[in-house]
Structures are given as structure tokens and as C-alpha cells.
Amino acid sequence: MSVQDRKSIIATIEKKLGARLIALVWGDRQHLETKMAPDILPLISDLLTCIGSTENIAIFLYTRGGDSIVGWSLVNLARQYCQKLKVLVPSRALSCGTLVALGADEILMGKHGQLSPIDPSVASPFNPTMPGAPSGQPGAVTLLPVSVEDMAGFLDLARKEVGLKADESMVEVLKILADKIHPLALGAVYRAREQNRELAARLLEKHMDDEARINHIVNKLTKELPTHNYLIGLNEAKTDIRLHVNEPDEEVEKLIWDLYKEYEGWLHLTSPHSPELDLGSEDQKKVRYDRAILECLDNEKLSQYVFVTDKMLLRAKVTPPGMQTPVDQVGERIIYQGWMPATDGEVL
Secondary structure, eight states: OOOHOOOOOHHHHHHHHEEEEEEEOOOOOTTOOOBBBGGHHHHHHHHHHHHHHHHEEEEEEBBBBBOOHHHHHHHHHHHEEEEEEEEEHHHHHHOOHHHHTSSSSEEEETTTOOOOOOOOEEEESSSBBOOTTOSSSSOOOBBBEHHHHHHHHHHHIIIIIIIIOOHHHHHHHHHHHHHHHHHHHHHHHHHHHHHHHHHHHHHHHOOOOOOOHHHHHHHHHIIIOOOOOOOOOOOHHHHHHHHHEEEEHHHHHHHHHHHHHHHHHHHHSSOOOOOHHHHHHHHHEEEEEEEEEEEEOOOTEEEEEEEEEEEEEEEEOOTTTTTTEEEEEEEEEEHHHHHEEEEETEOO
């Protein structure tokens, strides 16, 4: 699909919904994943300036998640430019993406749409190291993220399954937990969940005045669902979670899905990253990977920011330990990485 085709789809969706559309797509291609981070906020601000103040804005959203504060800030930023905010969920709007959806007056979610819990996993310098990681050796150390639900699950195991009730027994359980995970890491995880609960409630209060319903939604999304990887489909989002979700009509749903498929093809979301395939038969090659996209229509042109990674791929002969015959090995070197402005697909 060409840029012109995508512009036509966006313009048609805008006409059908009576809203200006801004597309925010964070790619999750294997080994090239991207997440919502603070660097997007000034870029989205630029795109919203192109749109200008208007009655309705629709955020077309695809993401696996990211920084919760970014989701909160994104909603507040978008609401400065509109009276009503919609979020379109063609496929995945997970974790921080779900938090963004909570801040919308309406969530339009197709049959393929997926939301998720917003309970956080936190990476801090005090987190435990990955099992098998070298100890006492220089170089990067891989830290395990700590989930508040894993922490709560351990305590529930002690209380409900093992049957510990006495205060002294639970103190010993906490000592075991703190012996395995630094107390400051546990505190960071607990603080992150409380932050997410507060942000979710405040986002819902922007368009909902039913306190009991708000508490129900927040509890469901922060502590009552089985795992952080749990996926919430359309029907569950409406009937069980009780979110402000509507299913678009057939024509609009097809348009939203067609737009998603364009981004899926552009970012190669269903194709794992393979340096060997990208290098092909050459010994050296520069490759650009488009990894995330922010764009909107501006006077019949697409105003865009594209997150790119430029790599130099090099083929070399390497003799593995214990072998006498050298084998081909492809090395990668990052030349540039960051957001680049573009118009109609042409980098500025």
C-alpha cells in the first residue's frame, strides 16, 4: 500500500468518525521492539499542533506498553487540543496502551482488539540478576524485572495455600522474600502499582463520575486478573471490566483494520529480525530498520516521525572453540538510532 493509499484511509476514517486522527504505532518486531518513552511527547506535541484545536481527536494506537507516566502525559496533552478523545484499538494496546485508553471518552475496539492489565513490572538497580549471569565479571549485567503480582502471589501462597496466619509467620515469609529481592526493589514495585492505580483512577475521572465503576475497573486492571500477559478482548472489556468500549460499525472496523495492516507490513511486525537474511549474499551492507511511527494528516500531507535504526551488517569467518573449520558469522554495528521527521514518507 502506498503513502497515498494510507492517506486516503486516514482521511476516510476522520470523515466517518468526525474526528482528526493521529496514528501512534510502536513496533514489536522480534529483536526490534520499541516502547512508549518520554522522547515521544515533544514529537506528538508537534503533530497535535499541526492538527490544531478541534472538537474530536482519535488516537489510533498500537503498542505493547512502556512508561506509565508517558501514557498519562499523552492523554493530558491530547485533551488540550480537543473536547472529546477517542482511542482506536485495531489490535494490541497493552499495559501503558491500556492506560491511555482509560483516558479516552470512548474506546473503539474491533474484533481483533486487545487490552491488558496495567500492573507494572519494574527494573531498578536493586533488582535480582538473571539466573546464570556471570558474577563478579565486568560488562553488562542482565537484571530481572520484578512484578508486583509475582510479589503478591508469593504472599498469597503463604496465606491461602500454606495457611500461615500468625503475624510471626508472615514476618518470616517477608524476610525470605527480602532475602531474595532487595527491599528497595520491592518498594519500587509496590510504589509503581500504587502510581498506576492513581493514574488509572484520575484518567477515568476525566469522563466518568461513577466512583463504584471506577474502583471496579481499577481493581480489575491492577490486581484481579491472572497475569500481566493476560489479554482482554472486546466482550470482556465491555461486560466484565465495564470499560467505555464500543464496537465500530463494519465499514469503520474494516478501515481501521486496513490501516493496521499497512503499519504491520511497513514495520514487518510478523517477521522476526534476521541479520543473515538482510545481508543475503553480500559481505557488507547498510540496512535501515523502521521501528515506530507517529503520523497525522496536515493539509493533505502526512506529517510524520519515524523511529529508525541504521545498522552496518558485516560477514566474517569465525572459528568456534573446539572446531577447526571456520563458519560464517554476521556482526551488527549500530550507526544511528533515533526519531526522524518526514513528510509523505520523505525524510526531512
